[in-house]
Amino acid sequence: MDKREVDVAIIGAGTAGMVAYQRVRKMTDRVVLIEGAQYGTTCARVGCMPSKLLIAAAEVAHTLAEAGQFGVRAESTRIDGLQVMARVRQQRDRFVQSVVRSIESVPSAHRLVGHARFIDSHRLIVGEHTEVRADRIVIATGSRPVIPGPLKDARDRLVVNDDVFDWQDLPSSVAVFGPGVIGLELGQALSRLGVDIRLFGVSGGIGSIRDEVVRDYALQTFQREFPFSPRAETRQIERTEQGVRVVWLEDGQQHEQTFDCLLAATGRKPNVDHLDIQNAGIELDYRGVPLFDPHTLRCGDSHIFIAGDANNHRPLLHEAADEGRIAGDNAAAWPEVTAGARKTPMSVVFTDPQIASVGQDLQQLATRGQGCVAVGHVSFEDQGRSKVIARNQGLLRVYGEHGSGLLLGAQIFGPAAEHLAHLLAWSIEKRMTVSDMLAMPFYHPVIEEGLRTALKELNNQLSIGPVPGDGCFDCGPGG
Numbered sequence: 001m002d003k004r005e006v007d008v009a010i011i012g013a014g015t016a017g018m019v020a021y022q023r024v025r026k027m028t029d030r031v032v033l034i035e036g037a038q039y040g041t042t043c044a045r046v047g048c049m050p051s052k053l054l055i056a057a058a059e060v061a062h063t064l065a066e067a068g069q070f071g072v073r074a075e076s077t078r079i080d081g082l083q084v085m086a087r088v089r090q091q092r093d094r095f096v097q098s099v100v101r102s103i104e105s106v107p108s109a110h111r112l113v114g115h116a117r118f119i120d121s122h123r124l125i126v127g128e129h130t131e132v133r134a135d136r137i138v139i140a141t142g143s144r145p146v147i148p149g150p151l152k153d154a155r156d157r158l159v160v161n162d163d164v165f166d167w168q169d170l171p172s173s174v175a176v177f178g179p180g181v182i183g184l185e186l187g188q189a190l191s192r193l194g195v196d197i198r199l200f201g202v203s204g205g206i207g208s209i210r211d212e213v214v215r216d217y218a219l220q221t222f223q224r225e226f227p228f229s230p231r232a233e234t235r236q237i238e239r240t241e242q243g244v245r246v247v248w249l250e251d252g253q254q255h256e257q258t259f260d261c262l263l264a265a266t267g268r269k270p271n272v273d274h275l276d277i278q279n280a281g282i283e284l285d286y287r288g289v290p291l292f293d294p295h296t297l298r299c300g301d302s303h304i305f306i307a308g309d310a311n312n313h314r315p316l317l318h319e320a321a322d323e324g325r326i327a328g329d330n331a332a333a334w335p336e337v338t339a340g341a342r343k344t345p346m347s348v349v350f351t352d353p354q355i356a357s358v359g360q361d362l363q364q365l366a367t368r369g370q371g372c373v374a375v376g377h378v379s380f381e382d383q384g385r386s387k388v389i390a391r392n393q394g395l396l397r398v399y400g401e402h403g404s405g406l407l408l409g410a411q412i413f414g415p416a417a418e419h420l421a422h423l424l425a426w427s428i429e430k431r432m433t434v435s436d437m438l439a440m441p442f443y444h445p446v447i448e449e450g451l452r453t454a455l456k457e458l459n460n461q462l463s464i465g466p467v468p469g470d471g472c473f474d475c476g477p478g479g
């Protein structure tokens, strides 16, 4: 068994681990970055990038399918599943290669390949070939899909997101379990690419939407587009000669349908269960995830830090990078540990319409804001620019604080939500009041004018702005 002694060991060469490495490297050369599987990151291999590539193809198909309303005839559209998947894989491989190239620029003395697990709070066994003794350790091991037991009855026809992006061709039908972020993005994309899907949920929740008004609107919108059973009671899942037979109860009636395969998109869990984490001498929560401070990423008062999906705090790419930076800085500067700045929470789901959440949600505000909250809203159904481009579905709700007039959060289901979410998050970050935001320039005709309508209503609810009239002369038509 080889032996290594380092100042800092980082477990996991994903986004959080790579950023942590860069930060530690500035302070010490005695660092090792350990990877147990493949270089390339979840984001590039099986996450953000390949999912967006599939969605991009679906958007083109949808645009063509909807072209008739503009008087543009595109009836002879044919979706070539082989080519759709070939582009997804090729572009995905390019993203992976670019990540692998940056990893390969890390000196080989700083890289170690093999699954790491704790022997004690300072020692790791890597791949059964090397024992690493580290003064400080960063856990950045990511997450993996959770598959509820009954779904496993689909046997060889059970797939997760990782498998989808290796498909050679599109299947003809897929039962998508889990109307969370992954299920919605992939389910809608497959449906738009001509795959016969049904999306199954259990609790009526959808995506990351916490605002009930927005959730109900989104649910109805998606249900108009593809079969969606948000509260299905699954009775049986069976591998048959034809594929996977799903029997479920919904609205008191039993239904059944056979699909080519079953996609489990039922949540993800942190990769901390194969680490012998019980040997690390840190306190764990009831799920076995280390307790940690989200500002320092430090586990208790130990020399161990945890960043990215592994801590399950904000399992998103930009958060993994931020957390890698904070954990890396603290592991490098140990025993000096400082709180890193956490940014305004923001998430975007790349469905159509898109879903975005910014800042605090209504439940958090009810607890922390003690009722000092007002809500403004806009429907995109009559919004000028959205109507021009025939994307006039959706709802935006903004939350502000009585007294201070500060913008606190927002939930969006609508066109260009990815862009509106950034404007809103940046405004919250800069502690802008709703009045400050309304003093910003707004072009015409743009979707941001819809945001202005919601902000005006919010200002009025906060008893700051004038009551918005029916017609707004300075807005232009549909503003």
Ligand SMILES: Cc1cc2nc3c(=O)[nH]c(=O)nc-3n(C[C@H](O)[C@H](O)[C@H](O)COP(=O)(O)OP(=O)(O)OC[C@H]3O[C@@H](n4cnc5c(N)ncnc54)[C@H](O)[C@@H]3O)c2cc1C
Pocket: 011, 012, 013, 014, 015, 016, 017, 034, 035, 036, 037, 038, 039, 041, 042, 043, 046, 047, 048, 049, 051, 114, 115, 116, 117, 140, 141, 142, 143, 161, 182, 271, 274, 275, 307, 308, 309, 310, 314, 315, 316, 317, 318, 320
């Ligand atoms: C389908 C899908 C779509 C997504 N889309 C988006 C999106 O659009 N936008 C967004 O912000 N986020 C998105 N995400 C989430 C985003 O991909 C993750 O939040 C992010 O990649 C997490 O990075 P990480 O560094 O924590 O983990 P990872 O990149 O998974 O890195 C963890 C690494 O640790 C290694 N490892 C694990 N255990 C060990 C061990 N014991 N020893 C050694 N190495 C180990 C793993 O092999 C892996 O390489 C998506 C996720 C999925 C699945």
Ligand SMILES: NC(=O)c1ccc[n+]([C@@H]2O[C@H](COP(=O)([O-])OP(=O)(O)OC[C@H]3O[C@@H](n4cnc5c(N)ncnc54)[C@H](O)[C@@H]3O)[C@@H](O)[C@H]2O)c1
Pocket: 148, 177, 178, 179, 180, 181, 182, 183, 185, 200, 201, 202, 203, 205, 206, 207, 265, 266, 267, 268, 314, 315, 316, 347, 348, 349, 350
């Ligand atoms: N655009 C993005 O930023 C993006 C895209 C994809 C994934 N992600 C990240 O990946 C994480 C994981 O995504 P996810 O969609 O797997 O998890 P999720 O937690 O968002 O959704 C899981 C869904 O599965 C449902 N579910 C659980 N058990 C079920 C069952 N037996 N039958 C039917 N439904 C069931 C849950 O009620 C929930 O709606 C997200 O939280 C997000 O952080 C982000």
